[in-house]
Amino acid sequence: MPKPHQTARAVALQALIQVEQGFGYSNIVLDHSLEDIGLNRRDKALAAAIFYGVLEKRLTLDYYIVRCLSSPGRKPDPMALEAIRCGAYQILYMDRVPDSAAVNETVQAVKSAGRAQLAGFVNGVLRGLVRKKGQIELPGGDSLKALSVRFSVPEDLIKLWTEGYGRRATVQILDSLSEKPELFIRVNRARCTAEELEASLKESGVKMCSLQHPQYAAVLENCGAPQGLEQFKKGMFHVQDLSAQLVCRALDPRPGETICDCCAAPGGKAFTLAQEVGTEGRIYAFDLHEKRVGLIKEGAARLGLDNIYARVGDATDVLEGVIQADKVLCDVPCSGFGVIKRKPEIRYKNLESLQDLPKLQYNILQNASRYVRPGGLLLYSTCTLNPAENSAVAKRFLQENNGFEPMTIDIGLRRVIEEPENMLTMMPFAEASDGFFVAGFRKKTG
Numbered sequence: 001m002p003k004p005h006q007t008a009r010a011v012a013l014q015a016l017i018q019v020e021q022g023f024g025y026s027n028i029v030l031d032h033s034l035e036d037i038g039l040n041r042r043d044k045a046l047a048a049a050i051f052y053g054v055l056e057k058r059l060t061l062d063y064y065i066v067r068c069l070s071s072p073g074r075k076p077d078p079m080a081l082e083a084i085r086c087g088a089y090q091i092l093y094m095d096r097v098p099d100s101a102a103v104n105e106t107v108q109a110v111k112s113a114g115r116a117q118l119a120g121f122v123n124g125v126l127r128g129l130v131r132k133k134g135q136i137e138l139p140g141g142d143s144l145k146a147l148s149v150r151f152s153v154p155e156d157l158i159k160l161w162t163e164g165y166g167r168r169a170t171v172q173i174l175d176s177l178s179e180k181p182e183l184f185i186r187v188n189r190a191r192c193t194a195e196e197l198e199a200s201l202k203e204s205g206v207k208m209c210s211l212q213h214p215q216y217a218a219v220l221e222n223c224g225a226p227q228g229l230e231q232f233k234k235g236m237f238h239v240q241d242l243s244a245q246l247v248c249r250a251l252d253p254r255p256g257e258t259i260c261d262c263c264a265a266p267g268g269k270a271f272t273l274a275q276e277v278g279t280e281g282r283i284y285a286f287d288l289h290e291k292r293v294g295l296i297k298e299g300a301a302r303l304g305l306d307n308i309y310a311r312v313g314d315a316t317d318v319l320e321g322v323i324q325a326d327k328v329l330c331d332v333p334c335s336g337f338g339v340i341k342r343k344p345e346i347r348y349k350n351l352e353s354l355q356d357l358p359k360l361q362y363n364i365l366q367n368a369s370r371y372v373r374p375g376g377l378l379l380y381s382t383c384t385l386n387p388a389e390n391s392a393v394a395k396r397f398l399q400e401n402n403g404f405e406p407m408t409i410d411i412g413l414r415r416v417i418e419e420p421e422n423m424l425t426m427m428p429f430a431e432a433s434d435g436f437f438v439a440g441f442r443k444k445t446g
């Protein structure tokens with residue numbers, strides 16, 4: 001059923017409330033909120049800009065907002081606070097939106113959410129911000145507090161990065177978070193050449209720029225949602241970040257190989273690996289959740305990859321059907337601090353809630369290691385920047401499994417932090433795109 005007509009601000013506000021309430025990742029919540037909504041392209045773009053802007057700048061906005069409250073110690077109603085953040089983002093960061101429109105339209109959005117009783121309060125705070133904005137200065141210097149307010153990243157996370165990667169790299173990570181992420185794709189060479197895809201996309205008004213490295217990687221420009229493109233529907237490419245494509249390179253997939261991808265959904269890496277091993281090879285792609293295994297099957301069918309065997313399986317337990325694989329990939333569930341550019345709300349995760357992850361990650365790695373044939377490779381990867389989930393898990397694996405030796409990771413990237421040769425942290429500020437970590441191990445033959 002079509003949803004009732006709403007304004008861009010009302011859509012952004014409601015989507016933000018849903019993210020606050022834990023309904024799902026920002027990109028999924030926003031996509032869903034914009035479906036069948038009757039907004040034109042410009043209003044959809046405005047809703048997305050406010051939505052992502054507020055998520056990215058939440059702590060900075062709150063610093064301004066607190067200075068405009070008559071009782072700064074009293075936390076506003078959650079809906080009022082979220083609405084004020086939306087209005088404040090427009091007032092402080094969107095030059096093309098007049099302040100009056102930012103205030104009035106935000107107040108209307110609160111009313112259309114059925115919370116008219118909050119309208120006066122929201123109006124008063126935003127008008128106060130319009131008056132005071134030139135007088136409020138963000139804290140300078142590089143104390144934890146100052147960095148946290150300026151970059152809108154919780155102090156705990158900045159501390160974790162500083163202890164793990166040093167001060168310089170931390171500031172570089174913080175700086176990179178506000179960059180607009182590029183849309184990377186991987187050409188499905190089973191369906192077309194890069195030149196054919198480029199020409200076809202050009203006819204649809206989309207520019208494709210192929211990368212030198214890795215092969216078949218490219219960036220799309222002026223494309224909107226790629227899933228709507230005819231070339232996507234025909235399986236000529238899949239969307240995959242550059243760093244994720246480099247993780248696949250680290251596994252050095254060869255034609256005819258058998259690879260076990262034990263945490264595989266939604267399937268991006270399995271698709272790339274399947275294209276590399278070709279029709280003589282096979283990919284066993286497991287995931288814990290049936291619905292997510294469905295995503296792998298759907299993607300493989302669209303791309304015409306019938307060498308992918310997608311199954312439900314718990315990577316801490318028996319993985320049915322796999323005997324001895326040439327290579328095993330453990331792309332484990334993680335805190336996701338490497339993909340904050342794409343999912344800005346990840347930065348606000350409570351670190352305590354992540355404490356059990358290294359144990360799960362280690363269990364997956366340890367269990368999956370028994371599916372590697374002698375001489376075969378085991379690759380551990382995460383999309384996070386957290387030494388406890390990365391280097392600590394990889395070091396423990398080598399200490400406790402003397403049947404494996406370190407395998408050097410060399411995928412043509414400059415190393416930006418000091419680490420053992422079998423580990424590589426891809427930093428979002430260096431040549432890579434998202435922050436990823438990989439560690440390689442070879443099963444001894446003797």
Ligand SMILES: C[S@@+](CC[C@H](N)C(=O)[O-])C[C@H]1O[C@@H](n2cnc3c(N)ncnc32)[C@H](O)[C@@H]1O
Pocket residue numbers: 244262263264265266267268269270286287288289292313314315316331332333334364
């Ligand atoms: C980082 S994602 C994998 C991304 C995937 N490799 C790709 O490139 O598209 C981690 C996946 O692990 C799955 N997962 C979590 N616990 C698992 C377990 N015990 N066994 C297998 N899969 C698990 C999650 O459902 C999630 O889909």
